[in-house]
Amino acid sequence: MKPVAIDAGDYRLRQFHKADRPALIEAFADDDHRRYVLNYRLLDFSDADRYIARRAAEWARGVRCSWAIAEARVDRLLGEVGLKDLDLRAGTAEAALWVHPAARRRGVAVTALTAALRFGFDTLGLHEIAYLYHEGNLASAAVARRCGFRFVGTFVSSDGRKLLRCLRVTE
Numbered sequence: 821m822k823p824v825a826i827d828a829g830d831y832r833l834r835q836f837h838k839a840d841r842p843a844l845i846e847a848f849a850d851d852d853h854r855r856y857v858l859n860y861r862l863l864d865f866s867d868a869d870r871y872i873a874r875r876a877a878e879w880a881r882g883v884r885c886s887w888a889i890a891e892a893r894v895d896r897l898l899g900e901v902g903l904k905d906l907d908l909r910a911g912t913a914e915a916a917l918w919v920h921p922a923a924r925r926r927g928v929a930v931t932a933l934t935a936a937l938r939f940g941f942d943t944l945g946l947h948e949i950a951y952l953y954h955e956g957n958l959a960s961a962a963v964a965r966r967c968g969f970r971f972v973g974t975f976v977s978s979d980g981r982k983l984l985r986c987l988r989v990t991e
């Protein structure tokens with residue numbers, strides 16, 4: 821699959837590039853980010869390079885559409901949104917999201933996720949997108965509510981914590 825950029829008002833969803841590395845490393849060092857975004861270690865530029873290459877490879881393999889969320893005016897990295905575990909045949913995916921600590925609480929997550937959902941439903945033809953978050957992640961719970969997700973159940977994740985599962989389906 822070829823990467824697609826999306827204009828979302830004040831924000832531009834685009835591919836990651838090398839200039840994003842310092843902001844990537846800062847975001848992945850944040851306590852809340854480390855608490856809720858598992859599976860990645862980004863300590864230096866080499867880690868960041870591998871992360872950027874991995875996201876590009878996932879687009880190419882058609883398994884995940886990921887976008888760097890950039891401030892449109894100055895192209896500064898503010899976060900990331902994506903549709904992972906893409907299954908085009910089944911019409912399903914799971915949304916993933918983080919915002920740099922310096923850019924939180926000003927609507928970046930809701931705007932970016934709304935744009936990614938529109939791409940998933942309208943461009944990819946998905947019919948169901950999931951969103952999972954840890955119990956106690958109040959910011960994520962608010963984002964899920966604002967983006968029209970419906971709570972469907974809980975389960976225990978591999979790290980022993982409770983995860984809430986929400987779904988959004990095509991209108």
Ligand SMILES: CC(C)(COP(=O)(O)OP(=O)(O)OC[C@H]1O[C@@H](n2cnc3c(N)ncnc32)[C@H](O)[C@@H]1OP(=O)(O)O)[C@@H](O)C(=O)NCCC(=O)NCCS
Pocket residue numbers: 852853856857917918919920923924925926927928929930931952953954957958959960962963966
């Ligand atoms: C969750 C996260 C992506 C939200 O990003 P954001 O850009 O700050 O979110 P927004 O500004 O779009 O806010 C969306 C809603 O969340 C609410 N919110 C944001 N931060 C909050 C917090 N710390 N506590 C409670 N509510 C919060 C906002 O008030 C808003 O709700 P409202 O419209 O009803 O007022 C961000 O906090 C983050 O990256 N956290 C660490 C990583 C993470 O948890 N990722 C998600 C894993 S599932």
